[in-house]
Every structure is written in structure tokens, then in C-alpha cells.
Amino acid sequence: MFENLKVLHAARADRPIADLFQTSSARADAFSTSLGDLLFDYSKTQIDAEVLAALLQLATDRDVAGRAKAMFSGEKINTTEGRAVLHTALRDPDGAPLVVDGADIRPPLRETLDRMRKTANDVRNGALTGAGGAFTDVVNIGIGGSDLGPAMAALALAPYHDGPKCHFVSNVDGAHIHDVLQGLDPKTTLVVVASKTFTTIETMTNARTARDWMTAGGGDASAQFMAVSTAMDHTATFGIPAQHVFGFEDWVGGRYSMWGPIGFSLMLAIGTDDFDGFLAGGKAMDDHFLTAEGTDNMALMLALVGIWHHQGCDYPTRAVLPYDQRLARLPAYFQQLEMESNGKSVAMDGTSLEYVSGPVVWGEPGTNGQHAFYQLIHQGTGVVPCEFMVAAQGHEPDLAHHHQLLVANCLAQSEALMRGRSLEEARALMVAKGFEGDELERQARHRVFPGNRPSTTLIYTKLTPFVLGQIVALYEHRVFVEGVILGINSYDQWGVELGKELAKSLEPMVSGDQPPEGKDGSTAALINYVRARS
Numbered sequence: 001m002f003e004n005l006k007v008l009h010a011a012r013a014d015r016p017i018a019d020l021f022q023t024s025s026a027r028a029d030a031f032s033t034s035l036g037d038l039l040f041d042y043s044k045t046q047i048d049a050e051v052l053a054a055l056l057q058l059a060t061d062r063d064v065a066g067r068a069k070a071m072f073s074g075e076k077i078n079t080t081e082g083r084a085v086l087h088t089a090l091r092d093p094d095g096a097p098l099v100v101d102g103a104d105i106r107p108p109l110r111e112t113l114d115r116m117r118k119t120a121n122d123v124r125n126g127a128l129t130g131a132g133g134a135f136t137d138v139v140n141i142g143i144g145g146s147d148l149g150p151a152m153a154a155l156a157l158a159p160y161h162d163g164p165k166c167h168f169v170s171n172v173d174g175a176h177i178h179d180v181l182q183g184l185d186p187k188t189t190l191v192v193v194a195s196k197t198f199t200t201i202e203t204m205t206n207a208r209t210a211r212d213w214m215t216a217g218g219g220d221a222s223a224q225f226m227a228v229s230t231a232m233d234h235t236a237t238f239g240i241p242a243q244h245v246f247g248f249e250d251w252v253g254g255r256y257s258m259w260g261p262i263g264f265s266l267m268l269a270i271g272t273d274d275f276d277g278f279l280a281g282g283k284a285m286d287d288h289f290l291t292a293e294g295t296d297n298m299a300l301m302l303a304l305v306g307i308w309h310h311q312g313c314d315y316p317t318r319a320v321l322p323y324d325q326r327l328a329r330l331p332a333y334f335q336q337l338e339m340e341s342n343g344k345s346v347a348m349d350g351t352s353l354e355y356v357s358g359p360v361v362w363g364e365p366g367t368n369g370q371h372a373f374y375q376l377i378h379q380g381t382g383v384v385p386c387e388f389m390v391a392a393q394g395h396e397p398d399l400a401h402h403h404q405l406l407v408a409n410c411l412a413q414s415e416a417l418m419r420g421r422s423l424e425e426a427r428a429l430m431v432a433k434g435f436e437g438d439e440l441e442r443q444a445r446h447r448v449f450p451g452n453r454p455s456t457t458l459i460y461t462k463l464t465p466f467v468l469g470q471i472v473a474l475y476e477h478r479v480f481v482e483g484v485i486l487g488i489n490s491y492d493q494w495g496v497e498l499g500k501e502l503a504k505s506l507e508p509m510v511s512g513d514q515p516p517e518g519k520d521g522s523t524a525a526l527i528n529y530v531r532a533r534s
């Protein structure tokens with residue numbers, strides 16, 4: 001299906017991207033798109049008018065616009081689970097009536113959001129207290145989509161924190177909850193158990209441990225535990241009173257859920273107004289995605305750049321490189337968003353894909369990554385398309401010189417990746433350092449940068465709640481468009497199930513309650529190793 005893209009790539013592979021700026025002074029403008037404060041620049045790629053036309057044609061052929069309307073209108077596009085996909089409704093609670101299974105979903109959304117706001121305000125202003133007085137800390141217990149989104153956003157929006165201190169526990173590794181609870185006061189800590197299903201073993205294990213800790217320390221679990229879930233029966237069985245439970249529906253996928261009750265811990269940290277700002281940013285991106293045409297549509301272009309690099313150029317991974325220390329968890333968040341959504345090998349109709357699906361997504365904030373893995377990005381044998389992200393302004397006006405350095409580094413990296421350094425330039429450097437003959441040649445070769453490595457840059461004034469909302473929704477829609485073009489269901493995640501089932505059956509063997517029968521030789525030997533030492 002992507003043969004034409006591969007042919008276009010082959011014809012361009014050796015063309016210097018930098019030359020495209022010589023032949024067209026308008027390239028930076030023509031190959032970028034903006035929305036309000038956001039500017040997405042994809043001009044430092046091999047995409048030209050012919051490639052662009054082919055990519056846009058692909059989007060038309062796959063009816064991306066029609067599928068987007070189907071998603072927003074509540075069609076059950078998650079066909080393996082028979083569900084609508086309506087996380088977009090969470091950021092538009094006041095929109096026109098939207099009927100799913102015979103009922104308008106907006107009124108209950110508004111009701112839950114209002115309850116979340118009231119409860120968050122009560123926690124923040126001390127009207128709701130724990131056994132020891134006003135809440136000082138919030139511990140969000142969840143994993144995957146019930147952790148990564150709020151944890152990422154809570155860190156990203158740290159300058160907006162004016163509520164209790166938020167902590168996140170996800171891993172079933174006892175070290176995680178141990179280290180988070182250590183030093184907290186069980187009488188002034190609020191625990192938010194976030195789980196769509198309320199059956200996830202990691203979350204339920206951590207929730208029980210937290211409850212034991214709270215009770216043993218004189219806290220009042222009936223007042224200091226809240227829950228966020230689609231499973232009211234399970235939250236009740238756990239003993240969380242209904243007024244402390246915020247529900248949502250199964251048409252919100254876990255990795256798309258931070259806009260609603262799963263974002264409650266974020267709301268507690270930054271307050272209702274800033275949480276509203278975050279929702280408004282997401283909604284602005286939704287409106288843009290639904291109405292902007294062709295190259296004016298930022299989410300469409302971000303997706304098409306992704307398709308070009310992965311399906312057209314066969315680059316197996318992409319790096320997300322936010323130049324913002326507070327976006328340190330963004331690559332992990334995108335890993336779930338993109339890889340759990342588009343890491344599939346079966347098409348919507350049940351047939352096997354005959355092309356690669358989503359890429360491996362990875363990254364770290366700059367400038368730290370520069371001193372770790374950028375060596376490979378610049379001089380390794382493979383090409384890694386880099387997606388840079390940076391704000392024009394930081395949140396620390398007194399440290400503006402730090403921010404200028406940060407921005408300069410970000411821009412330097414994309415420039416270096418594109419320009420590279422030729423052997424002639426490297427030789428000249430070595431001559432200037434006094435090298436001669438064979439040694440000059442040898443040293444020069446190590447200092448060559450092949451260049452011509454593609455990157456994009458997403459730039460904005462400042463990382464406000466609104467801008468973060470725009471960015472997260474932008475990437476959600478990118479994943480959606482890529483999924484439509486790949487012909488897969490981006491909203492199920494069957495690939496996580498087998499490991500969960502096996503873990504359940506292995507647990508009694510690891511604890512010694514059952515012998516490791518029926519296991520392969522390797523697994524049995526590993527169990528025996530643990531048994532002998534625990």
C-alpha cells in the first residue's frame with residue numbers, strides 16, 4: 001500500500017535537505033503549519049510538493065476526514081470491543097447533545113465534572129479533611145493510562161501547582177509505594193485509586209497496601225480514599241463511598257482518559273481553572289482537527305510526516321525530544337498513546353497487515369539526551385527522525401539565560417542533523433589542529449556527520465495548561481490519523497492480555513504455593529532460582 005511513498009523516498013534519499021532551502025526561500029513557511037500559539041515546522045524533512053501530494057492523497061483515499069467525523073459523532077469505531085471512542089467529549093462537556101446507546105452523554109459528563117470541581121475545591125480549601133486536618137498530599141494509584149497522563153501533566157504543569165503535593169504510584173514493585181509513602185502523613189494524605197476496570201492487579205495491590213498503611217497510621221480510609229473508575233460495583237466492594245467515586249464510561253480508552261476523572265489528581269494539584277484551561281486547549285485542537293483542510297491541519301500533517309518516515313522511508317523508530325525538563329514523562333506518555341494504539345499486526349477486517357504498523361517511540365528531554373544517545377542519532381548507521389519540542393519562554397524569568405541556552409541547543413540539533421559535516425570540512429578542522437597525512441585522514445573521518453537526517457520542531461510561546469492540552473490532543477489525533485491510514489483499530493489493546501494472564505498463573509509458583517508444572521524449561525528454572533532465594 002505504501003509502495004508509491006517508498007519510490008518517492010528512493011528518488012530523494014541522497015538529496016540534501018539543506019538544498020531545498022536554497023531553491024525555495026519560502027520553504028520554512030510552506031512546510032509548516034500553525035494554530036494560534038503552536039507552530040509545527042516539518043521543513044527539515046525530505047517532504048516536497050510531490051511527496052506532500054501523495055501523502056494528502058493517501059489521507060483522502062483512506063477517508064480520514066470521514067472517519068474523524070464518525071469518531072466525534074459516537075460511531076462505534078472500536079469494533080473489537082463494540083465501543084464508541086469519545087474522549088473528545090470529555091473536553092467538551094457543554095457541546096451539543098451527543099447520543100450513545102440511546103442517551104445523551106453530555107448531562108452525566110457535566111454532572112461528574114461539577115462534582116470533581118466541587119470536591120477538588122473542598123480538598124484544596126480545607127473543607128474536606130483527613131483524620132489529621134487539611135490534606136497535604138495526594139497519592140494517585142493507577143497504571144498505564146490511569147497514571148501516565150496525569151503524572152506527565154502534573155510534572156509538566158508544576159509552575160501551576162497551588163494545591164496539595166501530588167505523588168504517583170504505578171508499579172507493583174513494592175519499592176514504588178514504599179518510597180512514595182515514606183515521609184507522608186497517613187492522617188493528611190488523600191489516596192485516589194484510578195482504574196478504569198478497578199481490577200488491575202498492580203493498582204489493586206497498591207491500593208490495599210496504601211489502605212493498610214493509612215489505617216495503621218491513624219488515618220481514616222473511609223474519608224481519605226477516593227476512586228476514579230467505570231466499575232462502581234468494584235469501587236463499592238473496595239469500600240469507597242459513592243460520593244468519593246467519579247465515574248466514566250467505557251467509550252473513554254485508558255490512554256485517552258486524562259481529560260476526565262482520571263485527571264482528578266491533576267485538578268487537585270493545579271486547581272479547576274487551570275484544569276479548564278487544559279480542557280480548552282484540547283477542545284481547540286479538536287475544532288481545528290475537524291475543520292482545517294489539508295496542509296492547514298496540524299494533526300493531519302504530524303500524522304503524514306509520521307507515515308512518510310515510517311512507512312515511506314522505513315525508519316523503524318522516532319524520537320520525541322522535548323526541550324523542557326518538565327516534559328520528562330512525555331515520551332513515556334507518548335509511548336503508551338502511540339504504541340498501545342498502533343502497535344498492531346491485524347487490520348480492522350481481521351486480515352494480517354502486509355506492511356509495518358506503528359513505529360517504536362522513544363525519547364528524553366533535551367539537553368540531557370544530547371549527552372547520552374544523540375551520538376547515535378548524528379553518526380549511527382540508522383536514521384532516527386527526531387521530533388523536537390520547545391517553548392520560546394520558560395517559567396523562570398530570572399533564569400532567562402538558561403532558557404536561551406536551551407532553545408539554542410534545540411535549534412542547533414535540528415540544524416546539525418540536517419547539515420551534517422562533510423569530509424572536506426572535517427579535514428579542514430584537523431589541518432587547523434595540526435594533523436597531517438594518514439593520521440589527519442583517520443581523525444577527519446571520525447568527525448564526519450552524514451547529515452540529511454530529518455527532524456520536525458513543535459514550538460510555542462510557553463507551556464501553559466492550554467498549550468499542553470493542545471499538544472496532547474494533537475498527538476491523540478495524530479495517532480488516530482495514522483491508525484486510519486494503516487487500517488487498524490487504534491482503540492483496543494489485546495496485546496497486553498497474554499502477559500497478564502500468565503502472571504496470574506505464575507504468581508502461586510513464584511510464591512511456592514504451586515510447583516512450576518507445565519512451564520517451559522527456562523521459566524521453570526527461573527522460578528526455581530527465585531524459590532531457592534526468597
Ligand SMILES: O=P(O)(O)OC[C@H]1O[C@](O)(CO)[C@@H](O)[C@@H]1O
Binds near residue numbers: 144194196255493
Ligand atoms: O485503568 P485500568 O483498568 O487499571 O488499566 C490500566 C491500563 O492497563 C491497560 O489495560 C494495559 O495493561 C491500559 O490500556 C490501561 O491504561
